[in-house]
Amino acid sequence: MAYSPLLEARGLTKRYGDTVALDALDLGVNSGEVYCLLGANGAGKSTAINCFLDFVRPDTGSALIGGSVVADDPIGTKQRLAYIPETVMLYGNLSAVENLEYFATLATGTRPARPDLLKHLITAGLTEVQADQRVGGFSKGMRQKVGIAIALAKGADVLLLDEPTSGLDPKASNEFHGLLGMLRAHGAAVLMATHDLFRAKESGTRVGIMKRGRKVAELRTDEIGHADLEQLYLQHMHD
Amino acid sequence: MIATIAAKEFRELVRDGRFRWAAVVVGSLLIVAALAGWTAWRTQAQTRDAAQSTMQAMWFNQPAKNPHSAAHYGLWAFKPQMPLGFIDRGVDPYTGTASWLEAHRQNEFRFRPAMDATAAQRFGEWTTAGVLQLLVPLLIILLAHGAFAGERERGTLRQLASLGVPARTLLIGKAVGIGGAMGLLLVPVAAVGAALVMRDSGADGLFRLFALGGVYFAYFTLFLVLTLFVSARAASARGALIVLLSLWAWNGLVAPRLAADMARGVAPTPTARAFSADVQRSLANGVDGHSPASTRNRLLQDSLLAAHGVSHVDSLPFNYSGYSMQRGEEHANGVFDHHFGELWAQYAAQDRAQLAGAVVAPLVAVRQLSMAIAGTDFAQHRAFADAAESYRRLLNKAMNDAIADHAAPGQGFSYLGDSTLWAGVGPFEYEAPGLGRVLVAQAPSLLFVTAWLFALVVTVRRERRLSVL
Ligand SMILES: Nc1ncnc2c1ncn2[C@@H]1O[C@H](COP(=O)(O)OP(=O)(O)OP(=O)(O)O)[C@@H](O)[C@H]1O
Numbered sequence: 001m002a003y004s005p006l007l008e009a010r011g012l013t014k015r016y017g018d019t020v021a022l023d024a025l026d027l028g029v030n031s032g033e034v035y036c037l038l039g040a041n042g043a044g045k046s047t048a049i050n051c052f053l054d055f056v057r058p059d060t061g062s063a064l065i066g067g068s069v070v071a072d073d074p075i076g077t078k079q080r081l082a083y084i085p086e087t088v089m090l091y092g093n094l095s096a097v098e099n100l101e102y103f104a105t106l107a108t109g110t111r112p113a114r115p116d117l118l119k120h121l122i123t124a125g126l127t128e129v130q131a132d133q134r135v136g137g138f139s140k141g142m143r144q145k146v147g148i149a150i151a152l153a154k155g156a157d158v159l160l161l162d163e164p165t166s167g168l169d170p171k172a173s174n175e176f177h178g179l180l181g182m183l184r185a186h187g188a189a190v191l192m193a194t195h196d197l198f199r200a201k202e203s204g205t206r207v208g209i210m211k212r213g214r215k216v217a218e219l220r221t222d223e224i225g226h227a228d229l230e231q232l233y234l235q236h237m238h239d
Numbered sequence: 240m241i242a243t244i245a246a247k248e249f250r251e252l253v254r255d256g257r258f259r260w261a262a263v264v265v266g267s268l269l270i271v272a273a274l275a276g277w278t279a280w281r282t283q284a285q286t287r288d289a290a291q292s293t294m295q296a297m298w299f300n301q302p303a304k305n306p307h308s309a310a311h312y313g314l315w316a317f318k319p320q321m322p323l324g325f326i327d328r329g330v331d332p333y334t335g336t337a338s339w340l341e342a343h344r345q346n347e348f349r350f351r352p353a354m355d356a357t358a359a360q361r362f363g364e365w366t367t368a369g370v371l372q373l374l375v376p377l378l379i380i381l382l383a384h385g386a387f388a389g390e391r392e393r394g395t396l397r398q399l400a401s402l403g404v405p406a407r408t409l410l411i412g413k414a415v416g417i418g419g420a421m422g423l424l425l426v427p428v429a430a431v432g433a434a435l436v437m438r439d440s441g442a443d444g445l446f447r448l449f450a451l452g453g454v455y456f457a458y459f460t461l462f463l464v465l466t467l468f469v470s471a472r473a474a475s476a477r478g479a480l481i482v483l484l485s486l487w488a489w490n491g492l493v494a495p496r497l498a499a500d501m502a503r504g505v506a507p508t509p510t511a512r513a514f515s516a517d518v519q520r521s522l523a524n525g526v527d528g529h530s531p532a533s534t535r536n537r538l539l540q541d542s543l544l545a546a547h548g549v550s551h552v553d554s555l556p557f558n559y560s561g562y563s564m565q566r567g568e569e570h571a572n573g574v575f576d577h578h579f580g581e582l583w584a585q586y587a588a589q590d591r592a593q594l595a596g597a598v599v600a601p602l603v604a605v606r607q608l609s610m611a612i613a614g615t616d617f618a619q620h621r622a623f624a625d626a627a628e629s630y631r632r633l634l635n636k637a638m639n640d641a642i643a644d645h646a647a648p649g650q651g652f653s654y655l656g657d658s659t660l661w662a663g664v665g666p667f668e669y670e671a672p673g674l675g676r677v678l679v680a681q682a683p684s685l686l687f688v689t690a691w692l693f694a695l696v697v698t699v700r701r702e703r704r705l706s707v708l
């Protein structure tokens with residue numbers, strides 16, 4: 001690689017007592033890439049993502065964003081990043097616009113105008129009516145859309161996604177991945193943990209398969225068919 | 240960023256029905272307590288003023304009578320009502336607010352409501368200060384204990400942290416926002432207080448109210464920051480609540496009681512019975528215990544007769560009864576100075592020992608400051624007691640001197656004083672210490688409160704990393 005990746009894990013290792021959550025994980029995600037982390041429950045996908053957010057401090061090794069070590073500069077490395085977990089958690093008694101306004105103001109340091117906020121929410125797939133409703137009654141898919149809008153408002157080019165579409169209906173999931181493709185086309189680097197092999201093959205540019213904290217395989221999605229990816233995954237899960 | 244966080248915390252709280260209810264309940268309690276306290280205060284102030292002038296008039300309008308009878312007739316000295324006395328009654332219910340000034344004896348204070356009150360009444364009496372010291376911190380805890388822990392449980396804290404907001408900014412923003420919401424409840428209460436104080440006391444009362452407001456502002460800030468800090472550290476909102484309620488009970492209920500008990504242990508005071516028995520013994524036999532009244536009188540007579548070269552007291556150039564009564568009075572004053580001096584010193588030692596409790600519970604210092612600024616603390620009670628006692632001595636000396644100087648030999652008790660003599664003593668006037676002097680005297684308590692704030696700020700500043708998972 002001629003240039004350093006936007007997202008990089010160098011020998012990330014994390015233990016919880018006897019369990020090894022991460023075992024010398026190395027990976028890099030470049031601008032314009034969607035890197036999908038696959039692996040069974042407990043394989044260490046979330047732990048890896050959390051290291052990039054400084055939610056978890058690795059025992060050894062380091063997570064880097066844009067060349068800076070996250071643990072050394074936890075605030076600075078977050079300036080270009082957006083995080084969408086399995087369920088985007090919002091303030092139930094504030095409306096979608098109010099939530100977005102709050103997060104976007106904190107992220108950028110300036111208060112965006114309402115038309116801009118509405119534009120992001122609509123790009124993310126919400127209607128104008130929904131934008132002014134309190135999010136307390138929002139479905140999971142609607143919350144994920146607000147999450148995307150936050151990423152858009154922040155202008156993030158590093159995305160950390162932890163099973164963002166699990167539990168979404170196929171149409172919502174499809175829309176979500178459509179947006180992801182758009183962000184990638186604009187040069188974002190995306191690291192996404194997922195159990196959805198089909199989506200990984202469709203929207204991912206690369207996949208990494210994890211097992212007990214270690215990366216056991218890594219390949220480009222254009223080198224492999226759907227069936228082969230599933231075959232490979234199951235094979236790794238067995239031995 | 241701080242303003243954004245504060246605005247959102249404020250908006251969320253104000254939309255929260257629980258907050259609205261709690262604010263209305265606590266706000267009403269405060270206003271009711273202030274109004275009730277003020278009504279009682281005004282009645283008492285009017286009664287006091289009326290009684291004081293009646294007393295003074297009765298003294299001045301005495302018919303011609305023997306000055307010593309006049310001294311026995313005596314008069315009451317009433318402690319003036321302080322501008323903020325209705326907010327914090329301080330030690331008044333325990334020490335009393337009036338003293339009977341008469342010949343031969345320094346009396347204890349009377350009108351002590353606490354003596355007549357049942358335990359239940361004592362507990363049930365909510366003064367404004369009581370609500371400010373206990374209920375408002377409780378409200379702060381209930382409102383703010385989930386500020387971090389609750390967001391962590393709901394998952395919004397991860398969303399916030401992923402934006403790159405420093406933990407300290409978040410904490411300050413939340414403090415400002417929750418503080419602002421508390422302001423919605425406290426500012427009207429302060430306005431009601433200011434209006435009541437303005438009605439009767441003018442500028443001095445307002446300055447005192449500002450000072451008092453400053454003390455409580457510091458106290459609430461302390462609680463708010465402490466609550467946020469515990470919330471940031473706790474594993475769950477429930478856990479934070481349990482820790483904070485324990486700290487609240489410790490600060491508000493347990494520690495002050497322990498500090499008072501400890502202070503009584505360090506500087507014990509005699510029971511009222513034992514004290515007055517001691518005083519009686521010393522009055523009879525002198526402070527040294529070896530000079531009974533008969534000996535003292537014989538010595539006095541002998542020395543006077545020798546000094547003037549006469550053989551009978553009736554031949555002295557002044558009236559012996561008046562002279563010897565003043566000497567007896569001075570003997571008694573020495574006895575009072577000795578015993579009351581010891582007693583006051585013990586009380587002062589208790590106050591100091593008790594204040595040490597502020598190391599583990601800020602309320603101990605806040606309570607002291609609150610009473611002092613309201614003019615109802617023990618030191619100011621003593622200042623009044625001293626002034627009343629000086630007046631009593633002055634009055635007795637004037638009566639005895641009149642007999643000594645003007646009564647015919649052997650006629651000390653048939654000599655009559657008149658209104659010139661009564662008026663010559665002048666009225667009892669007492670000026671309570673001003674706010675400046677009170678604050679200087681309260682330097683240790685102020686230091687404790689400042690130290691608490693400082694310690695908390697340092698702790699918070701060291702908090703770099705927020706646990707979000
Ligand atoms: N706070 C923690 N304390 C103890 N063990 C933990 C903690 N967090 C994670 N682990 C353990 O670390 C391992 C990796 O967990 P992680 O959440 O990263 O897995 P994952 O790949 O995201 O799983 P899933 O697909 O279920 O989300 C698991 O064995 C988990 O039990």
Ligand SMILES: [Mg+2]
Nearest residue numbers: 045046047193
């Ligand atoms: Mg996970």
